[in-house]
Amino acid sequence: MARTRLVAGNWKMHGTRASNRALLDAILKGLAKGPECAVCVPFPYLGEVAKQLAGTPLRWGAQNVSEHERGAFTGEVSAAMLAEFGCRYVIVGHSERRHLYCESDAQVAAKFTAAHGAGLVPILCVGETLAERDAGLTEEVVARQLDAVLGKGAFSGAVLAYEPVWAIGTGRTATPHQAQAVHAFLRKRLSREVRILYGGSVKASNAAALFAMPDIDGGLIGGASLVAEEFLAIVQAAAKG
Ligand code: PEP
Numbered sequence: 366m367a368r369t370r371l372v373a374g375n376w377k378m379h380g381t382r383a384s385n386r387a388l389l390d391a392i393l394k395g396l397a398k399g400p401e402c403a404v405c406v407p408f409p410y411l412g413e414v415a416k417q418l419a420g421t422p423l424r425w426g427a428q429n430v431s432e433h434e435r436g437a438f439t440g441e442v443s444a445a446m447l448a449e450f451g452c453r454y455v456i457v458g459h460s461e462r463r464h465l466y467c468e469s470d471a472q473v474a475a476k477f478t479a480a481h482g483a484g485l486v487p488i489l490c491v492g493e494t495l496a497e498r499d500a501g502l503t504e505e506v507v508a509r510q511l512d513a514v515l516g517k518g519a520f521s522g523a524v525l526a527y528e529p530v531w532a533i534g535t536g537r538t539a540t541p542h543q544a545q546a547v548h549a550f551l552r553k554r555l556s557r558e559v560r561i562l563y564g565g566s567v568k569a570s571n572a573a574a575l576f577a578m579p580d581i582d583g584g585l586i587g588g589a590s591l592v593a594e595e596f597l598a599i600v601q602a603a604a605k606g
Contacts, residue, residue: 368560370400370576370603371524371583373488374590375428375456375564378407385410389417391593396422399604400583403454404590405488408442411450419451426454426485429462432475444483455480456585458490458510460530470513477514481523488524488585489514490564491551495531503529504550511554525551525561526585532565534587539565541574541581548580569598576603 380388385406396402403424406414414425431441447455457480458473468476473489480487491510493503507527514520527547532539539547544563551561563575564585575581583603589595 368558368582371560371562372400372402372596372600372603373426373454373456373524373562373583373585374402374404374596375459375585375587376404376406376590377428377461377587379591380407380410382410382413385414386417388591388593389414389423392596393418393421393423395593395597397597397601397604400600402600405454405456411447411452415451424453426452426456426488428456428459430455430457430476430480430485432472432479434479444479444485447480448483448485453486454488454524455485456488456490456526460490460492460528460533464530470510473510474513474517477523478517481519486522486524488526488562490526490528490585492528492530492533492565498529498531503547507547507551508554511551515554520555520559523559525555525559526564527551527561528564528585534566536566538567538571538575539563541578544575545578545580548578552580567599569595569602572599572602573605576605 405426405428427447457476462468477487491507493506497506548561560582562583562585563581567584568589
């Protein structure tokens with residue numbers, strides 16, 4: 366069964382109500398048929414984004430979720446709350462969460478389980494640092510990060526994103542062959558229908574070459590998802606490949 370490609374934007378902590386509306390309007394005008402597309406937006410904008418995107422082909426989601434169902438967890442947002450705002454996707458284990466907020470493999474796995482349990486599609490991010498790559502530890506690191514989640518139950522319906530930490534927001538992209546090698550390694554641990562996205566400085570200029578690889582099923586896009594023409598060009602590349 367062919368896997369439908371997915372191009373998901375990660376807006377990180379960017380945007381205003383006005384700029385979000387303009388960005389989404391521009392994306393909606395140019396959206397290509399073919400790949401599934403989504404934007405993962407900051408929590409406070411979910412309500413407005415949901416209203417603007419309802420009934421359009423563009424889906425929406427969040428960038429983080431609590432591992433807890435409810436309770437005294439000041440500042441946290443539960444999976445059920447995200448579901449109530451119509452989120453389809455939620456990113457879990459982004460390297461910025463792992464490194465800046467010290468999220469452990471176990472905590473990421475708990476977040477994944479919470480998201481799955483609420484009917485959301487978790488986008489699990491895995492990836493090695495430059496030091497780990499240079500030490501030949503890439504496969505060991507991504508396998509450990511993925512296995513923490515696989516050990517807790519089924520991955521079915523979820524999405525995996527390989528995001529080498531050294532390529533995120535740096536302008537330095539993994540070559541298509543470097544990315545494909547890790548995707549092929551990860552694919553062996555998953556069933557055939559699971560989509561594996563590549564993330565790390567994907568732009569209009571490099572997307573087609575990455576998406577031409579057999580185990581790359583789309584992209585998780587940071588900076589380039591904030592510019593409508595760039596994001597649309599990446600979607601076009603996913604539509605073709
Ligand atoms: C990301 O934040 O997931 C990401 C891949 O960022 P960028 O595309 O900016 O490298």
